Amino acid sequence: MTSTKQEVQVSYDVSNEFFRLWLDERMHYTSAVYERDTDTLEQAQLNKCAVLYDYAEMNADKRVLDIGCGWGSNLEYLTLQRGVKEVHGVTLSSAQFEEIKARKLPGATVWCEDFLTFEPKEKYDALISIEMIDHLCSPAQANEGRAIEIYRNYFKRCAACVKPGSYFGFQAILRNRVPRTRADIADLKFTADVIFPGGLNPRLEELVAAVNPYWEICELKTRRVHYGKTTGEWLRRLRLHEKQIRDTWGDQVFVDYDRYLSTCVRAFANHWSSDVQMKLRHIDV
Numbered sequence: 533m534t535s536t537k538q539e540v541q542v543s544y545d546v547s548n549e550f551f552r553l554w555l556d557e558r559m560h561y562t563s564a565v566y567e568r569d570t571d572t573l574e575q576a577q578l579n580k581c582a583v584l585y586d587y588a589e590m591n592a593d594k595r596v597l598d599i600g601c602g603w604g605s606n607l608e609y610l611t612l613q614r615g616v617k618e619v620h621g622v623t624l625s626s627a628q629f630e631e632i633k634a635r636k637l638p639g640a641t642v643w644c645e646d647f648l649t650f651e652p653k654e655k656y657d658a659l660i661s662i663e664m665i666d667h668l669c670s671p672a673q674a675n676e677g678r679a680i681e682i683y684r685n686y687f688k689r690c691a692a693c694v695k696p697g698s699y700f701g702f703q704a705i706l707r708n709r710v711p712r713t714r715a716d717i718a719d720l721k722f723t724a725d726v727i728f729p730g731g732l733n734p735r736l737e738e739l740v741a742a743v744n745p746y747w748e749i750c751e752l753k754t755r756r757v758h759y760g761k762t763t764g765e766w767l768r769r770l771r772l773h774e775k776q777i778r779d780t781w782g783d784q785v786f787v788d789y790d791r792y793l794s795t796c797v798r799a800f801a802n803h804w805s806s807d808v809q810m811k812l813r814h815i816d817v
């Protein structure tokens with residue numbers, strides 16, 4: 533059981549114009565990678581795409597699938613910045629699907645479909661997936677001890693989509709420590725229940741267990757500080773547009789997103805949450 537289409541729409545279908553106001557111009561909704569102190573959010577998002585491009589051992593001729601492709605930010609990077617000739621994406625959000633079609637990216641094909649039932653016509657040379665796995669296991673399933681089995685099933689499906697020797701640039705939000713105060717626990721629960729219903733951030737050790745026996749971990753980097761900076765910048769931009777957001781989408785939308793992003797900033801600062809990027813190689817011997 534993944535986040536249902538209805539639950540995904542709660543998270544991503546408020547309005548494309550709303551997200552455009554406080555994300556970067558290409559609408560990356562995942563941690564950026566700050567390589568220099570002077571990096572803007574826009575530059576840091578391109579840095580993130582470059583890391584995953586390298587992890588996936590991409591080149592312009594490889595066919596790649598972006599699993600959980602959002603509003604098409606990484607597909608845009610692959611096609612326009614790197615000249616990749618054939619890129620595919622899958623998202624569960626209709627609003628994101630419409631946005632990607634409107635971008636008219638050369639060589640891009642996208643499906644509004646559940647990856648868990650997605651049947652590729654041809655095997656891919658590479659995979660990229662940026663913070664989609666966080667939608668796959670519900671809190672109830674984790675309580676039943678099913679998290680690793682659910683993530684392993686995802687990695688098995690990913691392996692079935694690629695040719696032998698393929699690489700996978702993978703990124704996920706992580707849950708680390710439990711906060712100490714009831715108020716902080718309530719804020720995290722609010723974020724999970726109201727902003728991202730149906731999902732749960734995995735633990736790093738669950739992912740490390742679940743890639744077996746399908747993928748070898750070649751490289752692994754945690755990005756906690758980078759996600760703190762990213763969410764801090766999203767919050768700053770959200771607040772810059774407070775009046776417009778309250779006037780257009782209502783007070784509750786502003787209040788909820790302000791609470792959620794403030795919680796994220798504290799979550800990364802206090803090690804409640806983190807983020808990981810992995811270079812995975814398909815095991816096919």
Ligand SMILES: C[S@@+](CC[C@H](N)C(=O)[O-])C[C@H]1O[C@@H](n2cnc3c(N)ncnc32)[C@H](O)[C@@H]1O
Binds near residue numbers: 534540602623661
């Ligand atoms: C946090 S967003 C990340 C979007 C994008 N990768 C980015 O970097 O901005 C998670 C994405 O996963 C997609 N998603 C969640 N569950 C999915 C599923 N079962 N099948 C396909 N896409 C899914 C959502 O629609 C959304 O596009």
